[in-house]
Amino acid sequence: MTDPLLSVRDLHVQFNTDDGVVRAVDGVSFDVARGETVCVVGESGSGKTVACESVTRLIPMPPGEIARGQVLFDGEDLTAVSEKRLQSIRGGRIAHVFQNPQSALNPVYPVGAQIVEAIRLHRDVSKQAARDRAIDLLDRVGIPEATARIDDYPHEFSGGMKQRVVIAMALAADPDLLVADEPTTALDVTIQAQILRLLRDLQAEFDMSIVFVTHDLGVVAEIADRVVVMYAGKVMETGSVHDVFDRPSHPYTKALLDCLPGQGQSMRPIGGTLPDLKQPPAGCRFHPRCPHATADCRAGDHPELLTVDEGHEVACVYYGPGYDSAVIRGDAVSESRATDGGAVVADTDSEDESSGGDSR
Numbered sequence: 001m002t003d004p005l006l007s008v009r010d011l012h013v014q015f016n017t018d019d020g021v022v023r024a025v026d027g028v029s030f031d032v033a034r035g036e037t038v039c040v041v042g043e044s045g046s047g048k049t050v051a052c053e054s055v056t057r058l059i060p061m062p063p064g065e066i067a068r069g070q071v072l073f074d075g076e077d078l079t080a081v082s083e084k085r086l087q088s089i090r091g092g093r094i095a096h097v098f099q100n101p102q103s104a105l106n107p108v109y110p111v112g113a114q115i116v117e118a119i120r121l122h123r124d125v126s127k128q129a130a131r132d133r134a135i136d137l138l139d140r141v142g143i144p145e146a147t148a149r150i151d152d153y154p155h156e157f158s159g160g161m162k163q164r165v166v167i168a169m170a171l172a173a174d175p176d177l178l179v180a181d182e183p184t185t186a187l188d189v190t191i192q193a194q195i196l197r198l199l200r201d202l203q204a205e206f207d208m209s210i211v212f213v214t215h216d217l218g219v220v221a222e223i224a225d226r227v228v229v230m231y232a233g234k235v236m237e238t239g240s241v242h243d244v245f246d247r248p249s250h251p252y253t254k255a256l257l258d259c260l261p262g263q264g265q266s267m268r269p270i271g272g273t274l275p276d277l278k279q280p281p282a283g284c285r286f287h288p289r290c291p292h293a294t295a296d297c298r299a300g301d302h303p304e305l306l307t308v309d310e311g312h313e314v315a316c317v318y319y320g321p322g323y324d325s326a327v328i329r330g331d332a333v334s335e336s337r338a339t340d341g342g343a344v345v346a347d348t349d350s351e352d353e354s355s356g357g358d359s360r
């Protein structure tokens, strides 16, 4: 097995504010293999952006601080390298794409000039060669008539087309890793789907790894190889997209999946709110909202990640000694569904039961 391209290890990122220390990322570890798409998912405020921006130290420091941990990129610890070294990696070997394409484009320059600049920043090529490559990139990301549009200004493109331009710019230096933070959230649904398909195609073509941040599990199903489920600064569950969708094993993951709109339903939020990251609850961060919480969940440290299947890890006491994980995984639920109508989970909804009990 080759080393992962990116290995985030025991990362602790905090914000030292007047009101106290916000522990936004609190001991997060995950790997990204070459050519792999890893989705980081979780509710708003769970630390997804802070974790991903810390990879290239994009968070404001101060008030931000990487208090502990390592970010190994191709074996080099990016938390320890010089700012100069980091600048050459940013936009070069690691490219970021953000939610709002507007913020990545300069309104006073034509898009082509901006892509040419991005290319020439990281590659020693002539202006003409860079311009040809810019046209090629615009074409590859699906801008129609790229040759004619290269000298257009950002405002002459629609939101979806602008995001394509930004993606072309991110690809300019042929990065090994693309970090995309909710790149489709601001776009309408059809455009979202097109951009996701585009990223999937480009990944294969450019042989990139992608870290994709989203709070939308529908998007995860669409593009992820592996998934990191975050909650309140912690990794709650991690595994392949099949592990997480077919055998969700943390009550939080299950709750997120239950929020996915089913037939004729709209998105439902999980009950309760995120904990205060300045004073997180003792024990499992999710216990105040968890229907299965026991005294063990309410005391001590947040549970360790435990391996439940190869490559599938869960931070929940139910996978430790003395507990029956079937209660969470639902093996017991489907059993009892067949016999007593599935009264194990608290949210028994009689209408759901009559329509087959499919709560997803």
Ligand SMILES: Nc1ncnc2c1ncn2[C@@H]1O[C@H](COP(=O)(O)OP(=O)(O)OP(=O)(O)O)[C@@H](O)[C@H]1O
Pocket (backbone or CB within 6 Å): 015, 017, 022, 024, 042, 043, 044, 045, 046, 047, 048, 049, 050, 051, 060, 063, 064, 215, 277
């Ligand atoms: N500059 C800052 N100063 C203080 N706290 C911050 C700062 N930036 C982020 N935080 C806090 O860090 C926590 C994690 O935020 P983050 O943006 O990573 O969440 P997220 O999972 O990306 O959410 P979203 O889905 O809304 O983008 C939040 O509680 C947020 O308020």
Ligand code: NI
Pocket (backbone or CB within 6 Å): 048, 049, 050, 181, 213
């Ligand atoms: Ni975010």
